[in-house]
Amino acid sequence: MKGKDRWNDLFEFAMYVLAVGCFVYFLVKGNGAKMFQAVLIVAVLQLIRLIVKWTKTTMFTSLRFCVLLFIFVTMFLANEFGYYGVIPYLDKIEHLFSGVILCFIGLLIYSKASNHQEGAEPPSPHVAVWLCLFFSIAMAGVWEIYEFATDHLFGLDSQNGSLLDTMTDIICGTIGAILTACYLALKARNRSLPLVDIK
Template sequence: MKRKIIIILSVLFIIFMAALFIFYLIKGDSTRWQVALGGIFASALPLLLLRMKHNPFNIPIIINYFLFLFCSLFLGSISSFYLHYKWWDSTLHFYKGLFVGSVAISLYKHFIPEKVRNDVSAWILFLFVLSLSVFASVIWEAYEFIGDLTVTKTMQRGGNKDTMYDLLCGVAGGLIISIYSMIRKQKV
């Protein structure tokens, strides 16, 4: 079932982004066709999960990945939500913190054998989930900074204030999932 969902969502999103790529390439809109091209590659990434013997990510995480792509690439960049709605950027950074925290929990369950998990402190799990969320936020902000230096000047419209606000939103999302993981671990 998981295989089918990955294939269906990936193929649909690749077709969607390829159509946008062709449309904006013909139209001569270089910013949007570049985003659509990136969307083709980003939507193909989950297909790599099919090569794994045991995919650690459940169906909600896979669906949320495509939801994030749709909200950030299509709605945010191509449909200009980032420019028209100031809250859109911070909301996606908050969502990214929640999402990456959920990915961290899946990775923890995948790489730490079940019989060993009882010996792992709830605080270690808390720190792992929070660290991965914060790391993702820092990497994303570095990507925005490098993107503004090399390709566009629109990713960090607010400069340092935008960067810090985005980081705080990402950390807040990660903190919520970290606290949730710690509480769940303590109940076990």
């Protein structure tokens, strides 16, 4: 696992280097919006580190990789390099992937909460799977509420002014959550690893 985590460290370091390179490039080009995006990427990476340190939480290796990959796809490929117009349905792929990540975050929350209950019964794999699923689906809805609010308050166009776009995003997130919950359920049934220790 330490070897895999070193790969994550290298991946994260490469994103810092790429963000600095983008900042310098767009500084020369005089593109303030892209410069701000590069700064935002660094801020998000640092914020994740601060949250992990503040909550004294150890991320699953697979979860950390998924989060870093998600940041790379959404913030570098989609926004910084403008790949929304190049890769078909990139936005839907992002929402599908977010369902996977949020499911693992739900598992992390359940694992952390269970470990703090001294003298309590062992964590229930079935409860964990359902919590992961419902947490992920709920967060897909919360994200769309956020997009709706920012679109109306700040005149943005995140939802393309379309109920179809909103519902498709939620459906994609839900599909990602269901697939991940099925994977976790198989892991729980296998019992080769405790559910809360899935890597």
